[in-house]
Amino acid sequence: MSTLKLFSSLLLLQLGASLFLLDPTSAQGLKVGFYEKTCPSVEAIVKQTTDSFLSRAPSLAAPLLRMHFHDCFVRGCDGSVLLNSSSANPQPEKTAFPNQSLRGFQVIDAAKSAVEKTCPGVVSCADIIALVARDAVSFDKGPFWEVPTGRRDGRVSNSSEALQFLPPPTANISDLKSRFSAKGLSVKDLVVLSAGHTIGTSHCFNFNNRLYNFTGKGDTDPSLDPNYIAKLKNKCRSGDTTTLVEMDPGSFRTFDSDYYTLVSKRRGLFQSDAALLTDSETKAYVNLQASTHGSTFFKDFGVSMVNMGNIGVLTGAAGEIRKHCAFIN
Structure with missing residues (x-):
């Protein structure tokens, strides 16, 4: 190699190294075991905290799973759903109507507090939400999956964005597919993650129109089993x-594939559940899981949760590691 070519090659290598140092996010994505050296006990601490709360209040499992979903669909999985109102931001995501029924913030706060005692300033609230959601599903006899970590916390939270991006229970299949696609999720992710409705409860007002006034004429939803x-x-x-x-x-406190059996029998509680029967791909998956007692559901759910947990994450030097999950530093 000529001296000129060697010099050029060395220059390119040095330039690449400089760019890497200037942009730490380029190589620092999420990975399983991200805290292996900086906080090796984080997952054990979070699980112990989560199990402690759920053993006393098992009804919190579904809201904790829902919290992760609501966090990721607005600004990505950055813990923005946890932020409280402040003088600088009086209308965070928490205040939006779809989030006013969220519960379990005390679990996240307790897990964060416990982690901070062992590893101060290391683990993000966004990662804690993801771990708690996994542990809540596992607590309800659902699947266990490895959670890639390394998220950092966002500093922005707007109620208007929650209204804009969260799928409503009245969504039809085209709306659902559009919203999931916009977040980089597939149609399979849509039908798999919808089965989070296998645990938990809902207020009547989320589906009452299907019972009493579906088209504004005092009628019922014909897609719902009479x-x-x-x-x-x-x-x-x-x-x-x-x-x-x-x-x-x-x-409703056991994470299983019964959701698909209900949907296949036209007993999905929401219009968004019934919508899964109006698309060939989602209907095929519903019928497969209903007829095989959820043969691939647990595995699929773990994969789709990891996919969802990748939405819009902040890594590297972006965002921050909050000291308290409800407030920016």
């Missing part, structure tokens, strides 16, 4: 804003 409508009407009166109904009757 026998199920009768059962739901016994629990939910017209205009009911307080009553809670199990989303997966009989096993």
Whole structure:
């Protein structure tokens, strides 16, 4: 190699190294075991905290899973859903209508506090949400998956964005596909993650229109099983804003594939559940899991949760590691 070519090659190598140092996010994405050296006990601490709360209040499992979803779909998985109102930002995501029913913030705060005692200033609140969601599903006899970590916390949270990006329970299939696609998620991710509705409860007002006034003429939703409508009407009166109904009757605290059996029988609680039967790809997956007792569901759910957990993450030098999850530093 000529002296000129050697010099040029060395210059390019040095330039590449300089760019790497200037942009640490270029090589620092999420990975399993991100805290292996800086906080090796983080997952054990988070699991112990989560299990402690759920053993006393098992109904928190579904809200903790939902919190991760609501965080990732707005500004990416950056912990922005955790931020409280402040004089600088009086309307954070928490105040948006879809988030006013979120619960379990005390679990995240307790896990963060416990981690901070061992590894101060190291683990992000965004990563803690992701770990807690996994542990909540596992607690309810659901799958366990490896959670890639390395997220950093965002500094911005706007209620208007929550209204814009979170899929409503009234969404049809084209709306759902559009919203998931915009976040880099596939149609399979959509139908897999919808089964998070196998645990938890919902207020009647999220589906009451299907029972009493579907098209504004005092009618019912024809896509909902009439026998199920009768059962739901016994629990939910017209205009009911307080009553809670199990989303997966009989096993709403067990993470299983029964969701798909219900949807296949036209007993999905929300319009967004019923919508899965109006698309060939999502319908095929629903019928497969319903007929095979969820043969691939647990594995698929873990994969889709990892995919969701990758949305819009902040890594490297972006964002911050919050000292308290409800406030920016």
